[in-house]
Structures are given as structure tokens and as C-alpha cells.
Amino acid sequence: MDAVVDEKVLGEMRKGRVFPAFALVGWRWIARNPVATVVPILLPFFFLYFLHIITPPSEQATLFPLQVAGAMLFTTQNIGSLCLSDSAYWRLEQRLQDIFVASPLDKFRYLFGVAFSNLIPAAPALVVLGIILAYSTPVSLAAWLVLGAAIFAIWVLYSAIGIAISSRLQSQMEVWPVGNLVFTTLGILSPLYYPLTILPPVWQGLARFLPATYAALLVQDALGLKTALPAEALTDAALLVISTVVGLLLAMRLYQWRER
Amino acid sequence: MAIAVRWTGMKTFVATETRVQLHEWLAIATGSLVQAALLVFVWVLNKDLLAPALIGALIYSVFLIGQRVLNEAAYIRIDHKLNELYHASPMTPESYFLGMSIGILIAYLPPIVILTLLLEIVRPLDLATLAALAATLLAVWASSSTLGYVISTLFKDMKTIWPYSSLLTNLFGIVPPVFYGIHFIDPALRSIVLVVPTSSAVALVEGVAGMESLTSGEYVLAGVSLAVEAVVLLSFGLYWARRTAREA
Numbered sequence: 158m159d160a161v162v163d164e165k166v167l168g169e170m171r172k173g174r175v176f177p178a179f180a181l182v183g184w185r186w187i188a189r190n191p192v193a194t195v196v197p198i199l200l201p202f203f204f205l206y207f208l209h210i211i212t213p214p215s216e217q218a219t220l221f222p223l224q225v226a227g228a229m230l231f232t233t234q235n236i237g238s239l240c241l242s243d244s245a246y247w248r249l250e251q252r253l254q255d256i257f258v259a260s261p262l263d264k265f266r267y268l269f270g271v272a273f274s275n276l277i278p279a280a281p282a283l284v285v286l287g288i289i290l291a292y293s294t295p296v297s298l299a300a301w302l303v304l305g306a307a308i309f310a311i312w313v314l315y316s317a318i319g320i321a322i323s324s325r326l327q328s329q330m331e332v333w334p335v336g337n338l339v340f341t342t343l344g345i346l347s348p349l350y351y352p353l354t355i356l357p358p359v360w361q362g363l364a365r366f367l368p369a370t371y372a373a374l375l376v377q378d379a380l381g382l383k384t385a386l387p388a389e390a391l392t393d394a395a396l397l398v399i400s401t402v403v404g405l406l407l408a409m410r411l412y413q414w415r416e417r
Numbered sequence: 418m419a420i421a422v423r424w425t426g427m428k429t430f431v432a433t434e435t436r437v438q439l440h441e442w443l444a445i446a447t448g449s450l451v452q453a454a455l456l457v458f459v460w461v462l463n464k465d466l467l468a469p470a471l472i473g474a475l476i477y478s479v480f481l482i483g484q485r486v487l488n489e490a491a492y493i494r495i496d497h498k499l500n501e502l503y504h505a506s507p508m509t510p511e512s513y514f515l516g517m518s519i520g521i522l523i524a525y526l527p528p529i530v531i532l533t534l535l536l537e538i539v540r541p542l543d544l545a546t547l548a549a550l551a552a553t554l555l556a557v558w559a560s561s562s563t564l565g566y567v568i569s570t571l572f573k574d575m576k577t578i579w580p581y582s583s584l585l586t587n588l589f590g591i592v593p594p595v596f597y598g599i600h601f602i603d604p605a606l607r608s609i610v611l612v613v614p615t616s617s618a619v620a621l622v623e624g625v626a627g628m629e630s631l632t633s634g635e636y637v638l639a640g641v642s643l644a645v646e647a648v649v650l651l652s653f654g655l656y657w658a659r660r661t662a663r664e665a
Contacts, residue, residue: 192584193577200587203587203591203592206591207455207591207592207596210597211458211462211463212462212463216462242579250575329496330444330492333444334444334447334448338450341451345454345457356461
């Protein structure tokens, strides 16, 4: 009898109903805390405003579409930081992960669920940035598809990194410094807001190890921005896929689903 | 005597908080990453702005101490419920608030010293500018620590604090002319940014250093607003610490 019930519950879980449940979690969070929605929308614009001011006037028009596309990737990358905070909060403060582990939910569905619930507060920012991008430069259907694929790859990878790291944290006090260290450093190293070519050679070499670099180059190429090298588009796409897969494998190795 | 009683436990709590913070070396090391990121952006996109951006990074670093006070006060109160224990001890609420703020300031001095040395390399400062820098840093610390402490008392869980903390640090650090000069700002808006603690501090230091030209009226506005905000906010913080010593 129990086995029949378990199979029934497992069947429900496998139908993917866990995503609406996590979507509801994401929605409830922003519905109860409107500032939590406003902040992810505002942050890229604060950054864009700052970059617009410090960029020399002669280069502002060229760099603006690149910076808007970069802001979209940066916003997506930051979902990883939100996933880190959320899963650490649930595990350390609310002891909720024990319940998830005891439930029929497996670790991949949990991972995607947390990533999905944190995509919801970031989604309005991505939509608004997409509209600005469309106004600042012509975007073909193929370019939208490439941008969507790059955002998807970055979302999955950085969410996995955030959740994997969170599983190793011992206290809530570690969330902020560790999240800051990982996501700010990755955000600086990848040339999301400026062309890769203007960076010193050593930095360019370091950036080549990061998936977000290939996502940025691929998107810049798809948008026809002069900053990217069209001949390398296929290589960038392949390297984005390879580095994302390698990153996911590393994150899964680091990820600790059950307490030891 | 009354003054001595008011500050009971202050020295001990400063020492405790300094030790606690120094124990979290990762937080100290990563506490300057946002400033580093912004300095990198300036270095990559417009090297001419590096010296003013370093002054901004210094002021912003001290402003972020307020965010640390917010996190620490909230963590002690919400996660550990330790503030009940502290308030039940002979230590006064004033010593609790100020001791925490001073302890965090001491622990976070190394990145500030490093930024000052970098600034000295990029643009050597004269004595008057260094004095202005020290005075403004102190005023920004007083304002931001109070803001952090007061805000920390308004929340019941740690997760809700993060978006507010992020919003505040960006509104005070990235948007106003902190990492860029006040001359980028529309003349009609100059008087507004001169009453914001972070941008008024930066404008004053850059004005004294000769990097920005401010009218005498703007010097007075920036200086008076910074000083008044520091004194009023710190006084309010001390009052609030006493008022919120016991949970409602």
C-alpha cells in the first residue's frame, strides 16, 4: 500500500509539478517583499548609469548596446548569488533542506526549483533590459535566440554554482562574504560591460576560463557589435557549452545534498 | 560619574567586537570587492578618473562599515539572540551600539589603509587634503553606522534585510558622484548631491585636493550637511539603542 502511494507521489513529482511550486515560492517572496523585486531591476541600471558616466563620450554610443547586453548576462549571473543565499537560508536557518531530502524530490529538481524561483525576481529586469537593447541596436531573431541561449546557459551554471557552494557553508555569516567573493570576482573577470580586446593580455587569458566570457562574446557577435570577432562565433559557442558542462560537473561534485 | 555609567562595558565590547570581526578575515578581505570592481571599471574605461575614484573607494569603504553594522547587529539579535544577554549585562545599550561600530571600524581599517596607500601612489595628497579626508571619513562612519544599526532593529529575519542593504549601498555609493567627480552632475542637481553624506564627503575632499572646483557656498553646504548629519544621526542612534534595548 505504502509502495503504491510512494509511486503515486513520485509520479506527481516527475510530472514536473515541482516547478509551479517553486515558482510560487519565488512569487510569494517578491509579493511579500516588493523591494526584493525592485532591487534586481534597479541594480543593472545603477551600474549602466555609472558606466555611462565614466565611459568617454566618443565611445558611449558604441559601448551602450554591449553594456546593456552585458547587464542582462550580469543580472542572470547574479541569480546564482540569490540561489546561494536562498538555499543557505533554507538549510541553515530554517532546516528546510532536511524536509526536501526526506521528500521524493531529488537534488536536480531541487536545484532547478531554487534556480527557477530566483529567476522570477530577476525576470522583470531582463525584460526591461531587453526592451532597452531593442531600442539601442537592431536585434535580429537569431540574435534574440543566441541571447536567450546564453542567458539559459549562464542561469543554469551560476545557479548550480551558488547552490553547490551554499551546501558547504557552516553559518549564515559566511553567505555574504563567500557570495561576494565568488560572484563579484566572476563578474569583474568576465568582460560583460566592456570588450575583451581592451583588457591586458593576462586578464584576457584568465577571462577565457569563464563561461560568461564566451556568452558575452557570442552575444556581442550575434548583435553585430564591432567589439566581437565574427570568425570566432562558432568557437565561442562551443567553448560556452564545454565550459558550462565542465562548470556544472564541478558544481555537482561540490554539491552536498545530504548532511554527512 | 553619570557619563562613566553611560559608557559601561564600552572598552570590553570594542575589544570583543574587534576580535569577532578579525576572526572573519574572509568578510574583511571580500568587503572591498565591490570597490575593487568599480575601480577596475574606471581603470579599463577611463584611467583619468582613477584618482577621484580612489577617493570615492575610500569613502565608500567607510560607508560600507554601516552595512557591516547592520549585518552584525541583525545577526546577533535575530540568529543568536545574544543581544538579550548583552542587554542583561552591566553594559549599556549606548556602549553596545557604539562598541560594535568602533570594533567593526577597527577591524576594517586594513583595506582602508591599503586604499589610502594606493591613492598616495596615484596622486600624493597634501596635509590639508589628508586632514579633510580623515574628518569626512569619520563623519561618514558616524552616519552609516547609525543607519545600519537603526535599520537592523526594524527587521525580524535576515533574508528580508539583504535587498534593503543592497539598495542603500547602491543609492549612496554607485548613483551619486562618489566614484566619479561632481562636475559630471547637472548644475541643478549639485546642491542635492552635496547633502548626501557620501557624495558631499567626496566633493569636499576632491575640492580641497584641487580635483574639483566648488564655490564657497557649496563648500559650506557640503561641510555643514555632512557634520549635521553625522551629529544628528549619531545622537539618534544612541537614543534608539537605549529605546530598543528590550524587545517589544
